[in-house]
Amino acid sequence: MISLHVNGKVFQVDVSNDTPLLWVLRDNLNLKGTKYSCGIGECGSCTVHVDGKAVRSCTISVGEVQRKKITTIEGLPENHPVKKAWVKEQVVQCGYCQPGVIMQVTALLSQRPALDADQIITKMDDVICRCGTYPRIKRGIKTAIQMTRKEVKKS
Amino acid sequence: MRTSMTRRAFLKGSLAAAGLTIGVSVTPFGHRLLNASEIDSFSPNVFFKITPDNKVAIFVGNSEMGQGVLTAFAMIIAEELEADWSRVRVKQAPAADAFKNPIIGGQVTVASASVRGFYEALRKAGAAGRAMLIKAAAETWKVPEDECKALMGTVKQEKSGRTLTYGQLCLKAAKLQVPENPPLKSENEFRYMGKPMPRVDVPEKVAGTAVYGLDVTVKDLHYAVIARPPAYGAKPLSYDEKGAEQIKGVQKVIPVPMGIAVCAKSIDAALKGRDALKVKWDKGVLPDMDNDYIEKSMSEDLNKPMVSVVNTGDAKKAISEAAKKIEATYFVPFVAHTTMEPMNCTAYVRDDGCDVWAPTQAQTGAQMLASKASGLPGEKVHVQTTFMGCGLGRRAKPDFVVEAVTISKAVGKPVKVMWTREEDIKYDYFRAAGSHRIEAGLDAQGQLIGWSHKLVSPSIAKEINPGQLKDGIDWFCMWGLADRPESYGWNNRIQYEIPNLSIEFLMSSLPIPCGVWRSVQNGPNAFVIECFIDELAHAAGKDPLEFRLQNLKNNMRARRVLEVVAEKAGWGKAIPKGEGRGIAQHACFGSYVAQVAEISVNKKDGTIKVHRVVAAVDCGPVVNPDPLVAQIEGGIINSLSTALKEEVKFANGGVKSANFDDYNVMRMSEVPEIQVHIVKSNEKIGGIGEVGVPPAAPAVANAFFNATGVRIRRLPLSPKTVTEAIKKV
Numbered sequence: 001m002i003s004l005h006v007n008g009k010v011f012q013v014d015v016s017n018d019t020p021l022l023w024v025l026r027d028n029l030n031l032k033g034t035k036y037s038c039g040i041g042e043c044g045s046c047t048v049h050v051d052g053k054a055v056r057s058c059t060i061s062v063g064e065v066q067r068k069k070i071t072t073i074e075g076l077p078e079n080h081p082v083k084k085a086w087v088k089e090q091v092v093q094c095g096y097c098q099p100g101v102i103m104q105v106t107a108l109l110s111q112r113p114a115l116d117a118d119q120i121i122t123k124m125d126d127v128i129c130r131c132g133t134y135p136r137i138k139r140g141i142k143t144a145i146q147m148t149r150k151e152v153k154k155s
Numbered sequence: 156m157r158t159s160m161t162r163r164a165f166l167k168g169s170l171a172a173a174g175l176t177i178g179v180s181v182t183p184f185g186h187r188l189l190n191a192s193e194i195d196s197f198s199p200n201v202f203f204k205i206t207p208d209n210k211v212a213i214f215v216g217n218s219e220m221g222q223g224v225l226t227a228f229a230m231i232i233a234e235e236l237e238a239d240w241s242r243v244r245v246k247q248a249p250a251a252d253a254f255k256n257p258i259i260g261g262q263v264t265v266a267s268a269s270v271r272g273f274y275e276a277l278r279k280a281g282a283a284g285r286a287m288l289i290k291a292a293a294e295t296w297k298v299p300e301d302e303c304k305a306l307m308g309t310v311k312q313e314k315s316g317r318t319l320t321y322g323q324l325c326l327k328a329a330k331l332q333v334p335e336n337p338p339l340k341s342e343n344e345f346r347y348m349g350k351p352m353p354r355v356d357v358p359e360k361v362a363g364t365a366v367y368g369l370d371v372t373v374k375d376l377h378y379a380v381i382a383r384p385p386a387y388g389a390k391p392l393s394y395d396e397k398g399a400e401q402i403k404g405v406q407k408v409i410p411v412p413m414g415i416a417v418c419a420k421s422i423d424a425a426l427k428g429r430d431a432l433k434v435k436w437d438k439g440v441l442p443d444m445d446n447d448y449i450e451k452s453m454s455e456d457l458n459k460p461m462v463s464v465v466n467t468g469d470a471k472k473a474i475s476e477a478a479k480k481i482e483a484t485y486f487v488p489f490v491a492h493t494t495m496e497p498m499n500c501t502a503y504v505r506d507d508g509c510d511v512w513a514p515t516q517a518q519t520g521a522q523m524l525a526s527k528a529s530g531l532p533g534e535k536v537h538v539q540t541t542f543m544g545c546g547l548g549r550r551a552k553p554d555f556v557v558e559a560v561t562i563s564k565a566v567g568k569p570v571k572v573m574w575t576r577e578e579d580i581k582y583d584y585f586r587a588a589g590s591h592r593i594e595a596g597l598d599a600q601g602q603l604i605g606w607s608h609k610l611v612s613p614s615i616a617k618e619i620n621p622g623q624l625k626d627g628i629d630w631f632c633m634w635g636l637a638d639r640p641e642s643y644g645w646n647n648r649i650q651y652e653i654p655n656l657s658i659e660f661l662m663s664s665l666p667i668p669c670g671v672w673r674s675v676q677n678g679p680n681a682f683v684i685e686c687f688i689d690e691l692a693h694a695a696g697k698d699p700l701e702f703r704l705q706n707l708k709n710n711m712r713a714r715r716v717l718e719v720v721a722e723k724a725g726w727g728k729a730i731p732k733g734e735g736r737g738i739a740q741h742a743c744f745g746s747y748v749a750q751v752a753e754i755s756v757n758k759k760d761g762t763i764k765v766h767r768v769v770a771a772v773d774c775g776p777v778v779n780p781d782p783l784v785a786q787i788e789g790g791i792i793n794s795l796s797t798a799l800k801e802e803v804k805f806a807n808g809g810v811k812s813a814n815f816d817d818y819n820v821m822r823m824s825e826v827p828e829i830q831v832h833i834v835k836s837n838e839k840i841g842g843i844g845e846v847g848v849p850p851a852a853p854a855v856a857n858a859f860f861n862a863t864g865v866r867i868r869r870l871p872l873s874p875k876t877v878t879e880a881i882k883k884v
Contacts, residue, residue, distance in 0.1 A: 015423070016403075016423075019423050020423070023422050027421060027422060030372065032363075032366070032370040033362075033363025034363075035369070035496070036369060036497070036573075037495050037496065037497065037576060038576045038814055038815050039814075040576075040814055040815075042814060042815035042816050043495070043815050045495055073362070073363030074362075074363050074364075078362065086357075087357055087358055090353060090354060090357055090782070090785070092356075092357055092360045092361060093220075093221025093789060094220050094221035094494075094495065094496075094542070094543060094544050094546070095221060095356070095357075095361075095365055095542070096367060096494075096496045096542075096543075096544025096545065097495045097544070098360060102361070121823065121824075122824060124822075124823040124824075125822045125824050126822075127822075127823070128495065128815060128820060128822065129495070129823075130493060130495045130547070130793075130820065131221050131495075131545055131789045132788055132789030132790070132791070132792030132793055132821070132826075133785070133788075133789065134792060134821075134822075134823045134826040135788055135826060136788075137823065
């Protein structure tokens with residue numbers, strides 16, 4: 001039995017230690033928002049957070065992430081500035097890579113000291129979008145930063 | 156909101172509940188509108204339905220790949236219906252006759268044909284609904300129809316101020332006859348069309364809840380992967396069936412026509428089981444084939460007798476008598492689709508029926524092939540389209556549907572077949588490579604008087620649609636250069652006014668399977684045409700824009716996009732030293748696009764940086780402008796990717812490229828600033844999904860010539876190719 005801490009809940013799953021986290025999230029925990037695309041950590045579609053850092057769930061085994069905090073796209077609040085910015089800027093086309101893109105952006109946004117939009121954009125080359133939404137991902141990142149600033153001001 | 160549903164739920168939701176239903180039957184002359192009483196209750200041929208709860212359900216049979224078809228179709232119907240958008244729900248319909256595209260003949264999302272194929276039918280259906288609702292209100296109030304007006308989901312009598320909602324009127328309206336030619340709105344009455352409407356599929360895609368093919372879950376689902384031959388035509392010599400079956404979770408090893416399938420309780424077990432098979436294969440049909448072999452073979456084919464495709468005037472004579480004669484050879488390599496979601500399909504074959512959940516662009520083909528593979532009649536095969544992680548044309552080939560159905564039938568369980576990324580690249584139906592030889596002649600004024608074009612390419616039609624294969628001509632391979640007379644409305648032809656034109660074709664016999672790749676051969680053929688036109692402009696001593704306009708005297712739409720893009724991009728203005736600017740235009744699928752690219756070249760390492768691409772688009776009426784711009788942006792980025800990076804590598808008679816580490820596609824830092832200008836036009840509606848692709852690659856290659864004075868006649872303009880080309884000079 002493997003014990004996994006995902007989106008604030010603890011799950012016990014009967015899989016071998018070396019099973020990639022991706023398959024367990026998708027097929028054992030039914031969290032299908034995390035996507036399979038390359039299986040070698042080259043495209044970023046399977047990106048989740050492990051202890052707040054963006055990690056490729058296709059190349060990390062469940063054995064390696066026991067007792068660590070895992071967050072998937074489903075665990076990101078609906079009103080998260082990145083999700084809101086993605087709707088506002090109509091970033092997605094087919095949308096398949098976007099959960100991974102969003103998880104990558106949110107991890108970069110929460111880095112301290114804070115990165116500006118251009119710094120985040122330079123760290124997005126390991127995430128592939130085949131529809132060519134890159135110009136809108138850039139817009140989405142800028143809008144998400146503005147939204148975050150507004151929220152900080154409000155609070 | 157958009158929801159998927161089973162056939163049963165579809166029938167229940169769309170037909171069983173009372174309300175105003177506008178259905179259709181497909182006739183050889185297009186769609187005929189029907190009301191509920193005329194609809195065969197077993198075939199879900201329904202465009203939309205209004206129910207007493209005052210909701211409008213709109214059913215879309217085309218595949219949503221991110222191009223926004225769900226929203227566009229709903230906008231067209233809601234517009235003419237004068238529906239309240241907040242009460243509209245869009246649903247993905249299963250495979251059914253009503254959703255066959257009248258300009259293609261099947262339910263298939265290809266050739267940028269969704270809106271251009273259904274525009275009139277959907278407008279008519281919406282307008283018919285509006286007319287029936289107005290009539291129902293007039294009868295209720297016993298007043299003349301012309302006193303009643305439809306307004307945002309209600310009918311209002313202006314005089315009295317009385318209103319009834321569509322929900323209140325739908326049962327009465329449902330009993331009325333469907334008018335054949337209801338009055339359509341004029342453009343100034345449009346409330347939705349032409350305005351940027353948020354796409355209905357965006358929220359669930361951002362939330363991560365959208366269901367793609369790989370996300371389909373069914374009770375007792377089994378997973379299958381297939382060991383496939385490493386070389387074309389290779390057959391298995393031996394494999395360790397027992398070894399695979401010893402892996403925990405593996406249920407069965409099944410030889411199938413495409414290889415050896417391993418069916419298991421989990422993907423992980425299926426993959427481990429496949430490794431344990433340790434299949435030994437023979438060498439296949441052409442074990443020596445690699446990239447050099449391919450290029451040599453295709454270039455030698457250029458010297459063989461060819462089939463004449465176009466022969467106007469006398470190109471040979473015109474060129475031999477020309478003041479200036481120019482010739483060149485070009486090569487465009489094979490490129491892969493690499494849709495982000497690899498191929499997959501879920502199927503459940505039972506004695507009484509077959510369910511298929513597929514991320515497919517080709518429902519009609521999927522249903523036919525599933526029927527064949529399951530041995531069940533077509534009406535017992537239910538195909539439900541899921542969302543799909545990119546289409547790019549790859550999903551127009553329903554080979555993965557056959558696999559899921561075949562394996563499900565063999566194990567008697569619901570089965571999901573999943574391709575790994577490596578399989579997705581190695582067993583792709585590639586964008587066909589092309590080997591070109593062109594000769595052209597200019598008169599003393601620099602006017603183009605003759606063009607002779609030879610093209611060698613493997614067949615696309617063979618795998619995709621044999622109907623496009625006739626008398627040795629593969630019409631898919633010709634797109635961009637020439638098209639069949641019956642498809643002239645699509646305009647996939649060379650646009651220049653050439654009095655003496657010869658186009659010849661020879662099908663390469665290489666065993667490499669090819670398919671349709673966004674814009675089909677409009678992309679690679681436009682690369683060759685537009686680069687060669689640039690060469691001719693240079694030979695004539697003319698500016699590339701001026702030369703194009705001079706040879707497009709009567710082609711007003713092509714001229715207009717060129718003029719607009721030139722103005723917006725500042726064509727003719729000085730650019731910094733070391734940078735280059737290039738222009739290209741192409742027409743396809745009924746639309747016209749011109750682009751200007753600005754680049755710089757690092758002569759040391761051979762890298763090209765694209766700084767800006769400006770595009771002008773004339774596609775006739777515009778339904779939803781924001782996704783339209785997004786489609787052009789995406790098309791440009793796909794095209795730049797092929798211009799700079801993409802080429803499939805072959806070795807030992809098979810495909811060597813395997814994953815994103817050795818098959819490079821465009822990444823974020825490489826993407827230029829992109830500006831898209833929509834040219835207002837009242838012409839017939841054209842396509843959008845693919846038309847951004849063709850001009851970008853030649854615009855970049857022409858900019859490279861402008862920057863360096865070096866002409867590269869081969870894609871991709873990779874650092875290696877660029878460095879070698881610069882060295883040669």
